[in-house]
Amino acid sequence: EKCDCYSDCLIKSSMALRGPIKQVHEGNSSKLFVTAVVYVEGIEFEEGRYDLLKNDTSLAIDWLPMSHDVIETSRRPPNLRNIHFVDVGQETTAIIIELNFDILNMKLRSTYEIRVNSIYDRQCDRMIEMSSYAAMNVTFACERIVDSDCRGSIKVDHHPVCSFMRSYHTSVFENKKLDTVELDVLISINKNDQRFEKLKYFVAFFGICDIEDVTNNGECILDLHKSEAARFCVPNRLNCSHTRSFSLTIRPYRSDVRYGVQICGVLDRRFESPPIISSKSKSVADMLSVSATSSAVISNTDTSLLKTLFGYAVVLALLLIVLILFITCKCLTGRWCKEYENNCDDFIIDEDSLTIFEDRIIGKGRFGTVFLGQLSPDWHGPVVLDECQRVAVKTNRYLDKSKKRFFIDEIEGAKVISRHSRLLSSIGTVFKNGNILHIQEYCANGNLLEYLILKRRYMTELQERGIDLNGSLTSIVEVDFDEVISFHDLYRIASQICSGMVYLSSKLIVHNALCAKHILITQDHNVKIGDFGFISTSTTPNNSPVEGQQKWTSLELLRGETSTQLSDVWSFGVTIWEIFTMGGRPYYNVPDAGIRGLVEKGFRLQKPDGCSIQLYQLMRETWLDSPSDRPCFNVISTRIANLAQQSSPETNNFMTISTLCDYYLDDAATLSSRRGTIQELGQTQTHYDPAALISESERLLGFRM
Numbered sequence: 001e002k003c004d005c006y007s008d009c010l011i012k013s014s015m016a017l018r019g020p021i022k023q024v025h026e027g028n029s030s031k032l033f034v035t036a037v038v039y040v041e042g043i044e045f046e047e048g049r050y051d052l053l054k055n056d057t058s059l060a061i062d063w064l065p066m067s068h069d070v071i072e073t074s075r076r077p078p079n080l081r082n083i084h085f086v087d088v089g090q091e092t093t094a095i096i097i098e099l100n101f102d103i104l105n106m107k108l109r110s111t112y113e114i115r116v117n118s119i120y121d122r123q124c125d126r127m128i129e130m131s132s133y134a135a136m137n138v139t140f141a142c143e144r145i146v147d148s149d150c151r152g153s154i155k156v157d158h159h160p161v162c163s164f165m166r167s168y169h170t171s172v173f174e175n176k177k178l179d180t181v182e183l184d185v186l187i188s189i190n191k192n193d194q195r196f197e198k199l200k201y202f203v204a205f206f207g208i209c210d211i212e213d214v215t216n217n218g219e220c221i222l223d224l225h226k227s228e229a230a231r232f233c234v235p236n237r238l239n240c241s242h243t244r245s246f247s248l249t250i251r252p253y254r255s256d257v258r259y260g261v262q263i264c265g266v267l268d269r270r271f272e273s274p275p276i277i278s279s280k281s282k283s284v285a286d287m288l289s290v291s292a293t294s295s296a297v298i299s300n301t302d303t304s305l306l307k308t309l310f311g312y313a314v315v316l317a318l319l320l321i322v323l324i325l326f327i328t329c330k331c332l333t334g335r336w337c338k339e340y341e342n343n344c345d346d347f348i349i350d351e352d353s354l355t356i357f358e359d360r361i362i363g364k365g366r367f368g369t370v371f372l373g374q375l376s377p378d379w380h381g382p383v384v385l386d387e388c389q390r391v392a393v394k395t396n397r398y399l400d401k402s403k404k405r406f407f408i409d410e411i412e413g414a415k416v417i418s419r420h421s422r423l424l425s426s427i428g429t430v431f432k433n434g435n436i437l438h439i440q441e442y443c444a445n446g447n448l449l450e451y452l453i454l455k456r457r458y459m460t461e462l463q464e465r466g467i468d469l470n471g472s473l474t475s476i477v478e479v480d481f482d483e484v485i486s487f488h489d490l491y492r493i494a495s496q497i498c499s500g501m502v503y504l505s506s507k508l509i510v511h512n513a514l515c516a517k518h519i520l521i522t523q524d525h526n527v528k529i530g531d532f533g534f535i536s537t538s539t540t541p542n543n544s545p546v547e548g549q550q551k552w553t554s555l556e557l558l559r560g561e562t563s564t565q566l567s568d569v570w571s572f573g574v575t576i577w578e579i580f581t582m583g584g585r586p587y588y589n590v591p592d593a594g595i596r597g598l599v600e601k602g603f604r605l606q607k608p609d610g611c612s613i614q615l616y617q618l619m620r621e622t623w624l625d626s627p628s629d630r631p632c633f634n635v636i637s638t639r640i641a642n643l644a645q646q647s648s649p650e651t652n653n654f655m656t657i658s659t660l661c662d663y664y665l666d667d668a669a670t671l672s673s674r675r676g677t678i679q680e681l682g683q684t685q686t687h688y689d690p691a692a693l694i695s696e697s698e699r700l701l702g703f704r705m
């Protein structure tokens with residue numbers, strides 16, 4: 001039906017983002033430039049006839065407070081740059097809306113809703129309402145914005161995860177005199193809930209329910225602005241078992257109202273307030289049973305008696321602590337502990353200071369299992385630990401002398417290395433039941449190899465679901481940005497490893513076993529180089545490849561010559577190859593014994609699919625026959641920094657993974673070590689084809705070494 005000035009035009013519409021979001025520079029300031037297109041079906045295009053008034057009824061741009069509401073007030077409203085109407089045929093008109101947003105949105109990772117409800121018809125001087133409005137959410141995720149500088153930006157949405165636990169048991173202690181109610185609440189947490197892994201601690205929001213909004217399922221609506229908050233399982237999440245009790249105090253308590261509690265898990269302590277679910281800032285909460293019948297009344301005298309007893313206990317505990325400190329001090333100065341003098345090594349930690357969580361296996365290596373551990377809160381050493389004092393505890397399953405020697409070498413190696421932010425710190429040793437435990441700082445994201453493989457798998461899964469990380473923002477709303485990795489991050493990792501190696505080589509130390517598996521990733525996704533069991537110095541030179549490391553070993557060391565810092569450069573080249581294949585297996589089809597012959601003949605690893613020719617050129621230089629022809633770590637560091645800068649191609653922030661690459665064939669074996677079935681190193685593989693290694697890379701660079 002024709003739409004004229006008197007008919008009730010029903011117009012269908014849809015909206016999409018045109019092109020990527022870009023950071024643009026205007027004079028001294030920068031803005032985020034967004035173009036949205038609304039396709040309106042059902043109106044005849046006429047030049048100059050229609051307009052979009054930027055008011056509440058026609059075009060609305062609303063910030064959705066599901067992202068970071070903390071600095072809401074510092075955001076400036078978006079600026080409408082341009083609107084124009086274009087005829088796209090078939091009774092469809094495209095409205096192109098160009099907007100400028102504040103750069104802060106990107107730093108804080110925000111989401112806006114752009115909505116067009118109606119358009120203005122100049123000829124008839126009236127608003128035409130759409131049958132259903134056109135709307136779209138635009139998320140400003142720094143890593144997705146072209147030409148953006150992500151330094152200091154918040155990468156993920158850290159809001160607490162609410163509606164977490166559903167099973168409560170409460171016991172109520174009513175203090176009539178003080179008009180308060182104390183609740184001991186026992187909650188049950190679903191053991192298998194993956195979100196639990198990422199949580200720091202819990203917050204309970206509790207308060208009076210809105211009477212009219214009480215539901216039949218034992219839920220009520222809680223006004224979060226008026227509610228109180230109590231933190232629990234703080235600071236040590238390890239104490240948080242799957243059933244957990246904590247206390248709430250409701251003050252003043254009123255018996256005529258209902259109370260509700262909403263339990264949320266905090267992901268990042270800077271963001272404790274829950275997402276605002278409705279415009280009224282109210283959230284569905286579980287009803288707390290605070291009935292007078294189930295309560296035990298605490299009399300005033302009882303509390304005062306308890307307080308006195310508690311006071312005595314505190315004084316006694318303090319006296320005890322002073323006594324222990326006095327004895328320890330005497331012991332350390334050597335006066336009372338003459339007979340233990342030989343053991344007075346800074347590196348030895350008292351067994352009682354360490355708790356080992358035997359059910360929390362972090363990994364398994366050649367020598368034994370690595371467990372999660374915790375040092376007592378009063379332990380203070382040269383390494384600053386996280387707030388839970390978490391550590392990695394390496395055990396040694398071998399008691400025979402030669403194997404034990406390797407383990408001790410690692411501890412001794414770690415002692416030689418001084419502290420550097422990119423090197424894994426060794427904290428000390430604990431003697432337990434005649435065995436030595438090696439205590440190291442804990443890197444919550446495990447080793448780099450598995451880290452990369454897991455990210456690659458998630459990204460491959462996204463690819464298979466048709467989600468293009470380099471595509472339009474609308475298609476990536478369901479992406480968990482914690483689980484993907486951008487080129488920017490790959491370069492950052494390579495550069496951090498290089499800076500650790502610059503430091504090691506400045507101390508004239510050769511690592512001898514550098515590879516992705518021996519690099520650990522901290523909670524905040526930074527790099528720590530580990531495994532110092534095979535280091536060599538000028539006084540303790542090394543001239544044989546480390547068992548199982550042949551694929552990372554330089555030609556001279558494979559030949560039995562002495563390794564130098566430039567031998568580590570070779571291994572570093574293989575490590576960046578692992579990074580840019582996102583955990584590919586070098587020389588996947590060659591057994592360790594075949595590596596020397598192959599490398600001597602000039603064969604080198606092929607160019608990873610996702611890496612630039614320039615980066616591959618750098619890798620090839622690290623694999624030059626003569627060590628003196630290879631770049632040193634200082635030079636590599638500058639070159640990586642330059643390559644990282646050049647590598648922000650317009651729409652290519654994330655690698656497109658080609659699953660058919662042969663270097664991914666053995667993934668399962670690599671990851672199986674995570675589950676505890678370690679592949680024996682040096683295991684013989686049956687078949688390999690050197691010709692496969694010549695591959696495309698040789699042709700691309702036009703030479704073969």
Ligand SMILES: Nc1ncnc2c1ncn2[C@@H]1O[C@H](COP(=O)(O)OP(=O)(O)OP(=O)(O)O)[C@@H](O)[C@H]1O
Pocket residue numbers: 362363364365366367368369370392394424440441442443444446447517518520531
């Ligand atoms: N300090 C640590 N923090 C976190 N995870 C660790 C730490 N140390 C080791 N791990 C994990 O435990 C696994 C086994 O470590 P381990 O050092 O025993 O063996 P590896 O170095 O991986 O292999 P191998 O010694 O057999 O060459 C590592 O791959 C890593 O995933």
